[in-house]
Amino acid sequence: MSEMILAINPGSTSSKLGLYKELEEVFVENISHSSKELNEFEKITDQMDLRLSYILEFLSEKEIKLGKLSAVVGRGGLLKSVPGGTYAVNKKMVEDLKIGIQGEHASNLGGLLAKAIADKTNIPAYIVDPVVVDELQPEARLSGIPELERASIFHALNQKAVARKYAKENNLNYEDITVIVAHLGGGISVGIHKKGKVIDVNDALSGEGPFSPNRSGGLPTFDFFELCYNDDYSYSEIKKRLVGNGGVVAYLGTNDMREVEKRIKTGDKKAELVFKAMAYQTAKEIASLSPVNKGKIDAIILTGGIAYSKYFIEHVKELVKFIAPIKIYPGEEELKSLASGAYRVLKGEEQVKKYG
16 A cells, blocks of 8 residues: 655745655645734744644645545654654654744644644654754864853754765665765755764854855854944844844845846846855865865765755855765755655654654
8 A cells, every 4th residue: 555645844934735655746735824814823833723724624625535644744843952863743742842942933833733633543643854953973062162062953854865865866875875965045054974874064043154045154253242242232133133134135135046146147246255155155164074074975965945056056066076076956855855754664664763
Protein backbone atom coordinates (compact mmCIF):
# COMPACT_ATOMS: atom_id res chain seq x y z
CA MET A 1 0.00 0.00 0.00
CA SER A 2 1.30 3.45 -0.94
CA GLU A 3 2.07 5.83 1.89
CA MET A 4 0.02 9.06 1.82
CA ILE A 5 1.69 11.87 3.76
CA LEU A 6 0.28 15.31 4.52
CA ALA A 7 2.92 18.00 5.13
CA ILE A 8 2.16 21.33 6.81
CA ASN A 9 4.40 24.40 6.84
CA PRO A 10 2.85 27.34 8.74
CA GLY A 11 4.10 30.81 7.85
CA SER A 12 3.36 34.18 9.43
CA THR A 13 0.31 34.78 7.19
CA SER A 14 -0.20 31.44 5.46
CA SER A 15 -0.42 27.69 5.94
CA LYS A 16 1.24 25.70 3.16
CA LEU A 17 0.02 22.15 2.58
CA GLY A 18 1.49 19.37 0.51
CA LEU A 19 0.04 15.91 -0.08
CA TYR A 20 2.47 13.22 -1.18
CA LYS A 21 1.89 9.68 -2.40
CA GLU A 22 5.15 8.01 -1.48
CA LEU A 23 7.33 11.00 -2.44
CA GLU A 24 5.34 12.04 -5.50
CA GLU A 25 3.53 15.35 -5.12
CA VAL A 26 -0.26 15.06 -5.34
CA PHE A 27 -0.87 18.74 -4.70
CA VAL A 28 0.55 21.80 -2.97
CA GLU A 29 -1.70 24.55 -1.64
CA ASN A 30 -1.06 27.87 0.08
CA ILE A 31 -3.89 28.89 2.42
CA SER A 32 -3.67 32.62 3.10
CA HIS A 33 -4.77 34.22 6.38
CA SER A 34 -5.64 37.89 6.64
CA SER A 35 -3.73 40.06 9.09
CA LYS A 36 -7.06 41.19 10.51
CA GLU A 37 -8.12 37.72 11.64
CA LEU A 38 -4.66 36.77 12.90
CA ASN A 39 -4.20 40.00 14.85
CA GLU A 40 -7.10 38.97 17.10
CA PHE A 41 -4.83 36.41 18.76
CA GLU A 42 -2.36 37.37 21.47
CA LYS A 43 0.01 34.44 20.84
CA ILE A 44 0.86 32.71 17.58
CA THR A 45 -0.13 29.31 18.94
CA ASP A 46 -3.57 30.71 19.80
CA GLN A 47 -4.18 30.67 16.02
CA MET A 48 -4.16 26.88 16.00
CA ASP A 49 -7.92 26.24 15.92
CA LEU A 50 -8.49 28.85 13.21
CA ARG A 51 -5.77 27.44 10.98
CA LEU A 52 -6.93 23.88 11.64
CA SER A 53 -10.46 24.73 10.51
CA TYR A 54 -9.14 26.18 7.25
CA ILE A 55 -7.00 23.09 6.60
CA LEU A 56 -9.79 20.63 7.32
CA GLU A 57 -12.18 22.61 5.15
CA PHE A 58 -9.71 22.60 2.28
CA LEU A 59 -9.08 18.85 2.59
CA SER A 60 -12.82 18.24 2.58
CA GLU A 61 -13.25 20.34 -0.57
CA LYS A 62 -10.47 18.31 -2.20
CA GLU A 63 -12.25 15.12 -1.08
CA ILE A 64 -9.15 13.99 0.80
CA LYS A 65 -10.29 11.53 3.45
CA LEU A 66 -8.15 11.61 6.60
CA GLY A 67 -8.46 7.84 6.88
CA LYS A 68 -6.36 7.50 3.71
CA LEU A 69 -3.37 9.27 5.29
CA SER A 70 -0.41 7.31 6.67
CA ALA A 71 1.09 10.23 8.61
CA VAL A 72 0.97 14.00 9.07
CA VAL A 73 4.20 15.97 9.36
CA GLY A 74 4.64 19.61 10.39
CA ARG A 75 7.44 22.15 10.31
CA GLY A 76 9.46 21.99 13.53
CA GLY A 77 9.42 25.09 15.73
CA LEU A 78 11.54 26.74 18.41
CA LEU A 79 11.77 23.74 20.71
CA LYS A 80 14.63 22.77 22.99
CA SER A 81 17.82 22.12 21.05
CA VAL A 82 17.84 18.60 19.57
CA PRO A 83 19.94 16.49 17.18
CA GLY A 84 18.69 16.28 13.61
CA GLY A 85 16.10 13.71 12.60
CA THR A 86 12.39 12.94 12.49
CA TYR A 87 10.57 13.28 15.81
CA ALA A 88 7.19 11.96 16.90
CA VAL A 89 5.00 14.74 18.22
CA ASN A 90 4.42 13.81 21.87
CA LYS A 91 2.88 15.46 24.93
CA LYS A 92 6.13 17.18 25.97
CA MET A 93 6.65 18.62 22.50
CA VAL A 94 3.09 19.96 22.42
CA GLU A 95 3.65 21.65 25.79
CA ASP A 96 6.92 23.26 24.67
CA LEU A 97 5.46 24.44 21.38
CA LYS A 98 2.51 26.04 23.14
CA ILE A 99 4.63 27.97 25.63
CA GLY A 100 7.28 28.84 23.03
CA ILE A 101 10.17 27.50 25.05
CA GLN A 102 12.75 29.24 22.83
CA GLY A 103 10.48 31.93 21.47
CA GLU A 104 7.37 32.48 19.41
CA HIS A 105 7.38 31.67 15.71
CA ALA A 106 4.77 30.54 13.18
CA SER A 107 6.66 27.25 12.78
CA ASN A 108 5.63 26.38 16.37
CA LEU A 109 2.19 25.65 14.90
CA GLY A 110 3.57 22.90 12.65
CA GLY A 111 3.73 20.11 15.22
CA LEU A 112 0.48 21.23 16.86
CA LEU A 113 -1.47 21.13 13.59
CA ALA A 114 0.07 17.81 12.58
CA LYS A 115 -0.87 16.26 15.93
CA ALA A 116 -4.44 17.62 15.84
CA ILE A 117 -5.08 16.12 12.39
CA ALA A 118 -3.26 12.85 13.02
CA ASP A 119 -5.18 12.19 16.25
CA LYS A 120 -8.46 12.17 14.32
CA THR A 121 -7.55 8.85 12.72
CA ASN A 122 -4.88 7.56 15.13
CA ILE A 123 -1.94 7.92 12.74
CA PRO A 124 1.54 9.25 13.64
CA ALA A 125 2.41 12.94 13.68
CA TYR A 126 5.99 14.05 13.10
CA ILE A 127 8.29 17.03 12.75
CA VAL A 128 11.57 16.93 10.83
CA ASP A 129 14.88 18.76 11.40
CA PRO A 130 13.56 21.83 13.24
CA VAL A 131 15.51 25.11 13.21
CA VAL A 132 16.90 24.23 16.67
CA VAL A 133 18.89 21.22 15.44
CA ASP A 134 22.09 21.26 17.49
CA GLU A 135 24.96 18.94 16.57
CA LEU A 136 27.83 21.37 17.21
CA GLN A 137 31.19 19.95 18.17
CA PRO A 138 32.46 21.22 21.56
CA GLU A 139 34.99 23.69 20.10
CA ALA A 140 32.24 25.40 18.11
CA ARG A 141 30.22 26.32 21.20
CA LEU A 142 32.71 28.73 22.79
CA SER A 143 32.18 32.39 21.91
CA GLY A 144 34.89 34.13 23.90
CA ILE A 145 32.55 35.09 26.76
CA PRO A 146 31.56 32.15 29.02
CA GLU A 147 28.05 33.52 29.61
CA LEU A 148 27.40 33.64 25.85
CA GLU A 149 27.54 30.14 24.40
CA ARG A 150 27.16 29.97 20.62
CA ALA A 151 23.78 28.63 19.58
CA SER A 152 22.78 26.41 16.66
CA ILE A 153 19.70 27.97 15.03
CA PHE A 154 19.70 27.66 11.26
CA HIS A 155 17.84 26.42 8.18
CA ALA A 156 18.31 22.81 9.25
CA LEU A 157 15.42 21.35 7.23
CA ASN A 158 16.62 22.62 3.87
CA GLN A 159 20.34 22.29 4.62
CA LYS A 160 20.03 18.61 5.51
CA ALA A 161 17.61 17.95 2.62
CA VAL A 162 20.00 19.28 -0.04
CA ALA A 163 22.99 17.53 1.56
CA ARG A 164 21.06 14.26 1.37
CA LYS A 165 20.07 15.05 -2.23
CA TYR A 166 23.70 15.65 -3.19
CA ALA A 167 24.75 12.37 -1.56
CA LYS A 168 22.02 10.40 -3.34
CA GLU A 169 22.87 11.92 -6.74
CA ASN A 170 26.47 10.80 -6.25
CA ASN A 171 25.61 7.31 -4.93
CA LEU A 172 26.88 8.22 -1.48
CA ASN A 173 25.43 8.18 2.02
CA TYR A 174 24.82 11.47 3.80
CA GLU A 175 26.61 9.97 6.80
CA ASP A 176 29.79 9.44 4.73
CA ILE A 177 30.29 12.90 3.19
CA THR A 178 31.66 16.26 4.31
CA VAL A 179 29.99 19.24 2.65
CA ILE A 180 29.56 22.93 3.35
CA VAL A 181 25.99 24.10 2.76
CA ALA A 182 25.03 27.75 2.41
CA HIS A 183 21.31 28.52 2.66
CA LEU A 184 20.76 31.87 0.98
CA GLY A 185 17.43 33.42 1.90
CA GLY A 186 16.04 36.22 4.07
CA GLY A 187 18.66 34.95 6.49
CA ILE A 188 21.89 33.23 5.47
CA SER A 189 23.17 30.16 7.32
CA VAL A 190 26.35 28.31 6.42
CA GLY A 191 27.05 24.93 7.99
CA ILE A 192 29.58 22.14 7.65
CA HIS A 193 28.01 18.67 7.52
CA LYS A 194 30.31 15.83 8.53
CA LYS A 195 29.17 12.21 8.84
CA GLY A 196 25.51 13.21 9.04
CA LYS A 197 25.93 16.01 11.59
CA VAL A 198 26.17 19.79 11.26
CA ILE A 199 29.20 20.25 13.48
CA ASP A 200 29.54 24.01 13.02
CA VAL A 201 27.13 26.66 11.70
CA ASN A 202 26.49 30.35 12.21
CA ASP A 203 23.43 31.34 14.25
CA ALA A 204 21.49 32.91 11.40
CA LEU A 205 18.75 34.24 13.67
CA SER A 206 20.60 36.23 16.30
CA GLY A 207 23.33 37.95 14.32
CA GLU A 208 26.24 35.73 13.29
CA GLY A 209 27.68 35.32 9.83
CA PRO A 210 27.05 37.32 6.64
CA PHE A 211 24.53 40.10 6.43
CA SER A 212 21.48 39.09 4.39
CA PRO A 213 18.42 40.73 2.80
CA ASN A 214 16.95 41.62 6.22
CA ARG A 215 19.50 40.62 8.89
CA SER A 216 22.59 42.45 10.00
CA GLY A 217 24.90 39.47 10.45
CA GLY A 218 28.03 39.89 12.57
CA LEU A 219 28.78 43.47 13.63
CA PRO A 220 31.74 45.49 15.01
CA THR A 221 31.19 44.70 18.69
CA PHE A 222 32.30 47.96 20.35
CA ASP A 223 30.42 50.12 17.88
CA PHE A 224 27.28 48.03 18.31
CA PHE A 225 27.67 48.29 22.09
CA GLU A 226 27.69 52.07 21.78
CA LEU A 227 24.60 51.97 19.56
CA CYS A 228 22.73 49.92 22.16
CA TYR A 229 23.34 52.61 24.78
CA ASN A 230 22.28 55.42 22.47
CA ASP A 231 19.13 57.04 23.83
CA ASP A 232 17.79 57.29 20.27
CA TYR A 233 16.96 53.56 20.19
CA SER A 234 14.72 51.37 22.34
CA TYR A 235 15.37 47.66 23.01
CA SER A 236 12.79 46.61 20.41
CA GLU A 237 14.21 49.02 17.83
CA ILE A 238 17.73 47.67 18.30
CA LYS A 239 16.43 44.10 17.97
CA LYS A 240 14.60 45.04 14.78
CA ARG A 241 17.79 46.49 13.33
CA LEU A 242 19.41 43.07 13.80
CA VAL A 243 16.56 40.99 12.37
CA GLY A 244 14.04 42.59 10.04
CA ASN A 245 15.57 45.96 9.28
CA GLY A 246 19.22 44.98 8.98
CA GLY A 247 21.35 43.95 6.02
CA VAL A 248 20.36 44.86 2.46
CA VAL A 249 17.11 46.57 3.49
CA ALA A 250 19.05 48.89 5.81
CA TYR A 251 21.31 50.01 2.96
CA LEU A 252 18.86 50.04 0.06
CA GLY A 253 15.35 50.14 1.52
CA THR A 254 14.35 46.80 -0.03
CA ASN A 255 14.96 43.15 0.82
CA ASP A 256 13.91 41.98 -2.66
CA MET A 257 17.10 40.86 -4.36
CA ARG A 258 15.41 40.94 -7.77
CA GLU A 259 14.83 44.64 -7.24
CA VAL A 260 18.48 45.07 -6.27
CA GLU A 261 19.61 43.37 -9.48
CA LYS A 262 17.35 45.65 -11.53
CA ARG A 263 18.97 48.66 -9.88
CA ILE A 264 22.43 47.31 -10.68
CA LYS A 265 21.49 46.94 -14.35
CA THR A 266 20.48 50.62 -14.43
CA GLY A 267 23.89 51.62 -13.12
CA ASP A 268 23.19 51.95 -9.39
CA LYS A 269 26.69 51.69 -7.90
CA LYS A 270 25.52 51.56 -4.28
CA ALA A 271 23.23 48.61 -5.04
CA GLU A 272 26.13 46.87 -6.78
CA LEU A 273 28.44 47.41 -3.81
CA VAL A 274 25.90 46.07 -1.29
CA PHE A 275 25.15 43.06 -3.50
CA LYS A 276 28.83 42.24 -3.92
CA ALA A 277 29.51 42.77 -0.21
CA MET A 278 26.84 40.22 0.73
CA ALA A 279 28.38 37.70 -1.69
CA TYR A 280 31.84 38.54 -0.31
CA GLN A 281 30.75 37.94 3.29
CA THR A 282 29.00 34.70 2.30
CA ALA A 283 32.17 33.46 0.62
CA LYS A 284 34.22 34.32 3.72
CA GLU A 285 31.79 32.36 5.90
CA ILE A 286 32.04 29.34 3.60
CA ALA A 287 35.83 29.50 3.54
CA SER A 288 36.03 29.85 7.33
CA LEU A 289 34.57 26.33 7.70
CA SER A 290 37.11 24.61 5.45
CA PRO A 291 39.74 24.19 8.25
CA VAL A 292 37.14 22.41 10.41
CA ASN A 293 37.84 19.29 8.35
CA LYS A 294 41.44 20.17 7.45
CA GLY A 295 40.38 21.37 4.01
CA LYS A 296 38.89 18.01 3.01
CA ILE A 297 35.50 19.10 1.63
CA ASP A 298 33.58 16.95 -0.87
CA ALA A 299 31.42 19.81 -2.14
CA ILE A 300 30.06 23.27 -1.44
CA ILE A 301 26.28 23.42 -1.84
CA LEU A 302 24.45 26.70 -2.47
CA THR A 303 20.70 26.69 -1.91
CA GLY A 304 17.76 28.94 -0.97
CA GLY A 305 15.93 31.66 -2.88
CA ILE A 306 19.00 33.80 -3.65
CA ALA A 307 20.60 30.76 -5.33
CA TYR A 308 18.35 31.60 -8.31
CA SER A 309 20.48 34.72 -8.84
CA LYS A 310 23.22 33.82 -11.31
CA TYR A 311 24.87 37.16 -10.62
CA PHE A 312 25.14 36.45 -6.87
CA ILE A 313 26.16 32.82 -7.33
CA GLU A 314 28.94 33.70 -9.78
CA HIS A 315 30.44 36.16 -7.28
CA VAL A 316 30.43 33.53 -4.52
CA LYS A 317 31.76 30.76 -6.78
CA GLU A 318 34.65 32.87 -7.97
CA LEU A 319 35.84 33.29 -4.38
CA VAL A 320 35.39 29.72 -3.06
CA LYS A 321 35.85 27.41 -6.07
CA PHE A 322 39.41 26.64 -4.96
CA ILE A 323 38.04 24.80 -1.90
CA ALA A 324 35.79 22.16 -3.49
CA PRO A 325 33.38 21.52 -6.38
CA ILE A 326 30.22 23.63 -6.17
CA LYS A 327 26.65 22.35 -6.53
CA ILE A 328 23.60 24.63 -6.84
CA TYR A 329 20.11 23.67 -5.62
CA PRO A 330 18.04 26.87 -5.98
CA GLY A 331 15.02 27.45 -3.75
CA GLU A 332 13.88 25.19 -0.97
CA GLU A 333 11.49 22.25 -1.05
CA GLU A 334 10.36 22.45 2.56
CA LEU A 335 7.12 20.50 2.14
CA LYS A 336 8.80 17.67 0.26
CA SER A 337 11.65 17.67 2.79
CA LEU A 338 9.10 17.23 5.58
CA ALA A 339 7.35 14.43 3.71
CA SER A 340 10.72 12.75 3.01
CA GLY A 341 11.58 12.67 6.72
CA ALA A 342 8.24 11.06 7.56
CA TYR A 343 8.60 8.64 4.65
CA ARG A 344 12.03 7.45 5.81
CA VAL A 345 10.55 6.57 9.20
CA LEU A 346 7.46 4.87 7.75
CA LYS A 347 9.69 2.75 5.50
CA GLY A 348 12.08 1.84 8.31
CA GLU A 349 15.00 3.68 6.70
CA GLU A 350 15.36 5.91 9.77
CA GLN A 351 14.51 5.52 13.44
CA VAL A 352 11.92 7.92 14.77
CA LYS A 353 13.26 10.02 17.65
CA LYS A 354 11.64 10.89 20.96
CA TYR A 355 11.49 14.49 22.14
CA GLY A 356 11.80 15.34 25.80
